[in-house]
Amino acid sequence: MRSILKYILLSAIRDRLYIGLFITLAASFSLAIFLGSSALVERQEMTASFIAGSSRVVLAIGMILFVCLNINRAFENKEVEFIISKSISREKFIFGYLAGFILATLFIFIPLNIAIFLLAKANIFGLFIWSLSLFLELIILISFSLLSSLILKNSFSAIMASFGFYIISRMMGVFVLAISIPDSIDALNKNNILQVVLKFMSAIFPRLDLFAQSKWLNYGFDNMLVLQIILTQSAIYIALMLFMAFHDFKKKQF
């Protein structure tokens, strides 16, 4: 288990994950500060929102690419066969990989939060909740990318599936809005199929649109119901992804 963790961290350095993310985040921070300082008023709030929004996108894209390409390479180089030929259960293998990816994320996530705290001068409690929810969002994303890389044969399909999952989950708010369109408007179209499809999707996909909202950095956080939803949703969804990965990997024949 420990060797898997070390291996993932080593491959993060070897794949230049940290340098790549650092350069992209530095560029997005610079752009955020520039745009923030050009605002007529509320420059601090402007900068905080741009930093929060852009770093969320950068981290999500970075982790999807890293997980999918890493797993794919492990299969192609027969590293997976090599590892499971040792005295390690398949569950431990999956769990080790997931823990490794989470640990790799933490190494960039902690300095990122310190930088946001120093640069954006955000509300402390708001920043704490924002960080917590972004971290949980990334774990959900990593779990899905891990699962899609195990199920799908090539890295391109896994990456596209993970991006699709992320965008749909982030757009769940729109789908819920579309479902709740008043009956008077709906009667004009009677498009019940779309409503059923959207309802079905909203039950399957997580509501990532509720996670990591940059307004918490500017105005603080006071909606404990949202926090409750985030924590419950994360606990259920990460477990769901993990069990699906266990099931799929158990059936795999090498």
Added chain:
Amino acid sequence: MTKEIFFHLNSHKIFFWLFIVTFLLQISFWQGSSKNYKADLEIVPPAPNKILRSALSLGDEEFLFRILGTRLQNSGDVFAGFVALKKYNYQRIYDWMKALDDLNYESNFIPSLASYYYSQTQNRADSRYIINYLDEHASRDIDKKWWWMFQAVFVAKKSLQDNDLSYKLAYKLSKNKAEDAPLITRQLPAFISKQNGDDCMSFRILTELFKDVQSGKQKARVDEINYMRFYINERLKSLKEKNFNPKKCLNLN
């Protein structure tokens, strides 16, 4: 010579001429159609609707608010200098401001843009859109947003020069109960009605406010109380000069 051998021997020439023909086709195509498909550099495009805003935000409405706010602030920058405000479509500016208020009402960014930038339009009639926006924005929570109603009064008085409208807005402003609002926010209807030539109304408003100060309902500093005394005395003099009984003003309802 069979077809295959001919093609094999001349294929490089055939592809060269095909390249030249397609290259000329490309140039002639855009020569003919570029007049009809020019880049659309609108100063202010239509405001995004609710569904589009929700889809674009990907759950982070604050992030989208700041992006669109920056877009609204910089509209008119068309890469060839800046456009005069009189050329802007103020109906669309109003729509954008309302749309952005839906994303974030707490922020003072959009009312600041409206008051300090877009109100400077050379086309006086366009100020009405700005006044309407500021009025609607401030009326949602006058105790918290009284400053923007004050700005609406200022724009109505100075830019639009509509005394009736500025009085109506000043009256709305006077109803605020904010602790941080200065006394002038309650006195403003009196000052405007005085400017409109209605000494009676001005006298009445200030007298009622003075009574509130004396009874402790309204807090005021000593200099503010002294100023009110001076103002009431001035109005009394003015009414007496016009041979009008000031008591009649106080009975108006």
